[in-house]
Amino acid sequence: MLILAHLVTVSWEKENHGVNTRSNEGQKEDIELHLFDLATIVNATKDFTSYNKLGEGGFGPVYKVILHCSGTLEDGQEIAVKRLSKRSRQGSKEFKNEVALVAKLQHRNLVKLLGCCIQGEERILVYEFMPNRSLNSFIFDSTRHKLLNWPKRFHIINGVARGLVYLHQDSRLRIIHRDLKTSNVLLDSEMNPKISDFGLAKTFGGDQAEGSTNRVVGTYGYMAPEYAMDGQFSVKSDVFSFGILVLEIISGKKNTGFYHPIHDLNLIGQAWRLWKIGKPLELIDSFLQESCSPSEVVRCIHIALLCVQQRPEDRPSMSSVVLMLGGETALVKPKEPGFLINKKLETECSSTKIVPSSTNDVSISIVEGR
Template sequence: MRLGLNRITGLDRFLTSWKSQDDPGTGDYFAKMNPTGSPQGVFYKGSTLYWRSAPWPWPTSSSSATVSWGFNYDSVNNEDEVSYAYSIDDPSIISRLVVGNSGLLQKLMWNDGDLQWKEFWSVPKYQCDNYRHCGAYGKCGPESDNNVYKFECTCLPGYEPKSRKNWDHRDGSGGCVRKQLGLSMCGNGEGFVKVERLKAPDTFNAVWMDMSMSSSECEQACLRNCSCTAFISMNIDGKGTRCLAWYDATELATYTRKSIGFLGHKRQLAITISSVMVTLFMVCLMAYICLMKKRKTKVKRKLHNQSLYFTGTKGYWKGHELEESSSHPDLLIFDLGCIIAATDNFSPINKLGQGGFGSVFKGQLSNGQEVAIKRLSYSSAQGIEEFKNEVLLIAKLQHRNLVKLFGCCIQGEEKMLIYEYMPNKSLDFFIFDHTRSSLLNWGKRFEIIIGIARGILYLHQDSRLKIIHRDLKTSNVLLDGEMNPKISDFGIARISNGDQIQDTTTRVVGTYGYMSPEYAIFGKFSTKSDVFSFGVILLEIVSGKKNNSSYQRHDSLTLIGHVWELWREDRVLDIVDSSMNDSFVSHEVLRCIQIGLLCVQEDAMDRPTMLAVLLMLSCETTLPSPKQPAFIFRRPTNNLGSITGERFYSINDVTITEFEAR
């Protein structure tokens, strides 16, 4: 087995873990060769370095070694390739290197006695195996006093803990910093402190000196180069002693000095250079602070014009009752660069769909969190008001059947909302497709109906704000990984103030087929408008048919009308989605259809509240008989009963009113 990089073709051979013991998909852990500096074996968890090996003897283009137990190790490091391999002399011995999904890199040996793989070696096994467990300039290992309660991390000579508080709490990840012992300049009597019984430091910035030399020669060669800060001398069997040196670090320690009162020419020059560098740094720092302050003021002015205010990670809309609240909604503000990286610059591959708001993209944040990003289109019919409305409402709402908003991004002309990602898309994706609808049996459909009802009840009654959604439909019901429903899209939702029962708008927006008659015709909306929409959704879930689809073989032009006719003829089970294959419970389906008809009654006062709907769905109570639903459109017929090609009328003589739909 060989791991490593072919520098010519770019082929990188490495090992990855499975997702789980039974899932061979790509997991979180992988082991590979790091080709920079002096190559070494590395073990990653995601993008985080988890463990690294000791440096291999890489000074020549190829090298090999044999250790006990019959293992042969071979390494290659030249212009064409950097790689590592091991083999076994005895062909009867079977061994393999495995990256486990639990986070272990294991070498396993086959045992013929019990016919099982036995662990021969594994990492990381101990605390000190973990990368940077004791941070920069710290060392990890057992102490000589054998005190099991003593912290395993200590600082290198001349260093002290960066945070004594964290150190006392046995957290050494912050590492150590140099003690203030005075100025130490290269070429002024400095030397090296010998530290024994440690694995060699990280070799990302280490270089093998191209010669054979003793330990003292290695030290002198390093001292002659002010960029060389540490070295190790390794005795390679059959090849002599090799020297590995580190550059651009700060491991130089100060030897005893006879006097620090007189500064020679070199020291004066060094101090002058240092002063100039510090001055330049301060000038650059001040320029950067001014630039950021100017940019922040510009962004704040733009947000002020849009009436959007942010304090830390919290946002609120000026002029609204939430401004006076003692607890503003927690809202993460995402940088545009973060969103561009998460979506691969809004790649078409990551596009999930298109709506009135704009496009929706799938993204993955730097921490691995998958998100859905709604990007406001420049030409969108919905604008900043809908954007503000959605941020205001959904950031304040928390319910298992409402989609979760992580935050937003407002930068330049870009306005985006960042939601939790719903892997199963929306409800209409399943119920209106004959193939996918078979994946939803009656039990799952009933659970979805209950979940939607609970979400709407929370909006109407259980949340601090009484909210009317105004655009409930199957495409605005998203499904998570377990097919749990979550209501989304609060762009046109309204807050009902106090005990206000009904409100009126001159701008009717919504989706044809889901709007109640009083809203579509007169612009009047209330919680009963949402109840009407829920009734339509319920009937669509049961039937697998859209309400606003034309029914060519029936006089009724809507699903509501068709269900009403079947109800009056006592044949309402004929509407049930055939993809459920008669696996449904008849009395439950009949009950749901009756509740759906109660919700779509023409008079809003006749419709039940969402609390009553949920009780009717959950309890075996006697239900009232539904009255005639709204929008019972029929095909006109002539005196002989045949369908004519004339315009359509409703049976209650109300004309089909034109309205603005989304």
């Protein structure tokens, strides 16, 4: 199927990303990228039928397409077509946000945006195709989790950390992802991780590193306490999410829905309990025991617990995390994590806040951690 793309410069008003500053207001954002024709995308996806569908997130469905003629793009290249759902809470603002951000980002651990389609009411993003899909399709699957031994998981942890360092300090603007989770970490043919989905990201210029919002969006189980409860976000919000990600990669368990038959703790609580009694290796996915380096796993658990500490100022920066993962710095003693919840007490807690989830567009209650 023929898909034609031509290189254009797209201009639109640059959004003020919820930052208390006037520096971004009213500016034009010029972005050079490939503009794809809607009719040929519709034909290539067979009118967006489920046959070519890879999956669906808060933004909308994603389809796999093969380019047979694409102007300056490689002939025969596999691409991922992400179509904005008309029912999605992530509308044109998030679409423009993602295009404006990702078109300028170049890092081996960030998914590459190839172009977009803006025609009528359609909003479509065209990405490089990631043949192994998302991280959560492996670590939470009863069969496929065996394809990720410890060296591969440690490689993924390091790659995600380096991608966040780029976002937080090495790119032209400081970028806070705000929705880092296993389904937003994609894997290429060699299992290299790439952070995706920047629809909820926030940008800062200069020395600014934090902000606030009245519209708390993200995914339950990965949000930092200060963001979920008070709408305060910073680079340390992403650090908290990264800590959850590491605990999930090590354990093969989701933070949400984790159940311990005796202690009634969530995944963070279980990791903290095992750490305090000197048995952190009991957290590990049993499949990994033969392939792992115990000292490396314990170090990763230690780092994860530092990342999920209650107070943002206690959490390390991602550049420090990269050094820690490389064994280049000593590790301090972690303090009690945020959202350390005993499930028996969860329904008795009266301090709750309703926030929308980016995963399924429903309102959820988040219980404040001790």
